[in-house]
Amino acid sequence: MLPEQHDILFSFIAILFAVFGIFVFGNVIQNCREREGLNIKFWGGIFGAFAIGCFLMTVHMFDLVQADQLKFFFSTYILVVLMMLFFWGVFFKSNKIEGQSPPIIRGFFFWCTVSLLLAGYTNWLPQQRSDPPPKEAAIVGDLTMEEFAEMGRVIIFGAKQVAGQKSIGKGQCPLCHTFDPGDNMGRCPNLFGVEERSHKRIKEDRYASSPMAIGELEPASGIVKGSPTDIPEEYRRQHGPDELTGEDYLRESLMCPTCYVVTGFGKDGDTKSPMPVIVKPPISLSRVEVNAVVAYLQSKDTPGEFASVTVPLPQDDAGNTGGAIAEAPDEDEDRPVFVTGNEDIQAMINTLGCPLCHTIPGVEGAMGELGPVLHEKTNAPNRIKDPNYKGKATNTKEYVRESILNPGAYVVFNEAEGESFPDGLMPTTFGEMLSVSALEKVVDFISQTEAPAGS
């Protein structure tokens, strides 16, 4: 029931009590008429008042909403009914009437008491309401990898965590999987260390042949085992090496659980997985959601460290990014530029081409003039306070990160020219050129840039 609606149970009991009030009144009148010497006006007046009182209180119950109804019922109505029962007892005793209340009334109170005790018991237990999951996780603004992995965690565990109680999100994973070392409920494999295992598993002989060979089509999911290029286009990894990677294994495990069944966790001799295909009903994760889950699985065992995450961030997810595989760029010009974070900062900035447009203190040869001078340690706080600033950063690092990933969030005014720097000139593809670790290193460095002393 919604808070602004009536409580169906206590409204009904109020009606029953009103009927009970009338019944008691009738019973008293009948007893008075059957026996001589009883003051019918006196007793009739008392129980008539009770009957009218019960009726009016029942009407009043319908003027109230749920919480107020309960408050009124337990603070007032129930007391009046108890008083009526007390006076009814006094009536019987004082007039020495035997037989007293008929079995229907005793049965009624027995019925109500047992039923209400049961309802009370259910309200004493921990309460957890489960809302339907959104059809697709909404992406609001730019995300960091930490936030993206958190999104994966919410898909797995849900937004609310209650101590001592298993919480389950849209993915429903904790129904069968455990995630902490040594925790095993026996239904499905423990996922602690799954990132590390994902790289080893694809090289195992058992993976190549059990329960089906690499290259075979798994009919229930429509996935070809061990072939990332045959994954449906909307879920496919579009960058990175051609060979199978750990990320591919994780994605395949979600989209085709029967492609590989961990020993002891399958049906029919470990040839079928009991796990549902995660991109089909009832779970139906979207591409972004699958990637978020993979990001969480790749990073969950190293809190705060996201270097092992290879899936792209959703804001970079325009359909042309993918495995941010940490490998050194080679000399092949056709190969897209990619910075892993293992290089020194000078090399990273040069690879990205920042010096072509920016003057960056501390970077040799960075004397570009097409874009603003990067004195971000001093400039960024001022720009965040600028009324024209429409971004979401609250500190220097966030501002720098935002400027790299979403340059259009704030266009700096060129005081020398008396006009803004040209909008749209700076590339928007840095997200796909930087690994998470590389991005953080660049952000750290740029955040510290300031005008040389004495200039």
Place this chain on the structure above:
Amino acid sequence: MLGKIKRSIATFSLGLFLAMAMYIVPGMTSDAIAKEVFAEQVFAEEAFAKEVLAEEAVEGEGEAEIEWGQDVFYKDWEGNPLKGPVSGFPAPELGESDYNNYEFAPSRMLLWVANQQHLYFGSFVLAVPIFCMLIEFIGIRSKEEDPVMSAKYDRLAHDLMKVSLTAYSWTAILGGILLFTFITLFPGFFKYMAGIFRPVMHVYALMFLAESGVLYVYYYGWDKMKEDKFLKWIHVSLSVLLNLIGTVLMYLANSWATFMQAPGGIDADGRFLGNIWHVIHSTLWNPVGVHRILGNIVFGGGIVGAYAAYHYLTAKTEEERAHYDWVCYVAMFIAIFGLIPLPFAGYWLMKEVYAFRQQMGITLMGGIMAWLFIIQAVMIGLLFFGANSYLHNGMSRVKGSHRYMKYCKYMILLLICCFTMWMTPHTIVMTPAELKAMGGAQHPVIGHFGVMSAKNTAVNLMITTTVLCFLLYQKANKKINVPWATVGNCWISAIFVGAACNIIFLGVYGYFLPANVRVGLSVPQVTTTLTTLFAGTAINISMFKDSESYGDIQWGTQSKVGTYAIFLLAISFTWLMGLMGYIRSAVRLFWHVTEVVRDNSVDAYTLTIGEAGKMLTFNTLFVWTQFVVVFWVGSLTGKKVVSKAPEGIPVPAQQQQ
């Protein structure tokens, strides 16, 4: 007299057993057989459909424009999804305009109330003809031997049918209310269901017509067909027909619910694939059907028991008290008889749920529905307490029972221990500080009682204790005279002690096994319990040969506690029936039809346990308010002036009844 009652009860038990077997065995075996023959059947169907298409392609202007879809549940003999010609529209993506509501209550609650009330009454009116059939049959069979008892049975069957007749009209009215609630509040979803089940709905309406016709002939022809032997057999045959039609009706209505929970016969887009039998016979259809038949018997027994208990309390004469005391006993006997196999039907249902979708089963047993099963445990504990309390109190009116009454307190102690173990939760909600103080999510000692090993042990011990109580009740007024009495008693003792040891050993052993292996231990535990039931009862009854009686059962002397125990059982049955129905339905979570039609209404959330509990209590109180009205209406036609025989004139025994 004792011998006659004993024979009647034995015949009655046999009749109940045969009737139950008649219902359950075909359901269970047909399911197993169906799975074997299904592969061939679907192959033949596919082949036939392809032939038809090929012929159409030859006769027509080109290839037949029939689209093939893959069934969401049925598989062909190679394990691939079964293909069928798409014959319907896809399931709608429901929007705001597909839901209507009133301001005073959510539509979902209104539909729940309408549905539950109809189900309660439907359950009652389906159960009563089963009782009447059996009771009337026993009455006919015992007519020559014991005309007094025969007349008593016939009167009981007739009285029950009279109440059922009023309840039948009431059920139809509630069915109409349910239909209108569905159409007006969930028009989009109803349209889809009506599109799929159109022919079934028409057959259902026609079957309802047939049920009504047979019911009226059966009831109104009672007195006319009473005297002639041949006509009486015709009359009892009508009750068989009535039950058959009723069962078909229930199975047809079940198909809608089971389709919503575990659909079949449609593709992933919800399009009908041309075979209505696949839609009806979805995976949960058989177990739900059997479970409901047993549930109806238990619920019906509970209602009749409460009805009789109430009349027992209000009875003015000794005869009346004796009669209603006896009716209470018969009703409780029927209810408990239906209750014993009910968990096994439940196991079968859960097995099929797991087979359909494992995560659905786990959502029930280990996910958001798990707490509701703790409540179910409490309810089952209440049932056992109620049943044992009734037996203990009932035993006290049997002469000779003093020999066994001293054991009652130990049985109650055991029940309390088992009940405590049975309702210990696996984990509870705690603050982080409490969690830390306890050293984990589970208590280091009590936590051991939260797992299935302990719970299976507890419930099996509770059932075994109840069986023992029943055996003692059976032999309470008998002096055993068979020469092997000591051996027999030793055997019974050995069976029960051995069973208890085995159940406890298996329970403890389970702690040392992994969870997936541990589950298998429930089978030998249940088998042990059943052994006590069947072997214990068989030895016990065999020992009654040539037994002497300490005296008849003194009907009409049931204590008030025993009578209120029947009330407790009736409330528990009603509440438990609502609870399990809610669990079965709510496990769909945010789907109208699992994985096919999503519930996009504002009520698509899963209720908190407290909200659900309040609704269950409301439904329980509401339906019993209606039952009181129905029983009152039914009693209006039956109030006869009892003519008292003048003193000093002997009254024949038949008339005294």
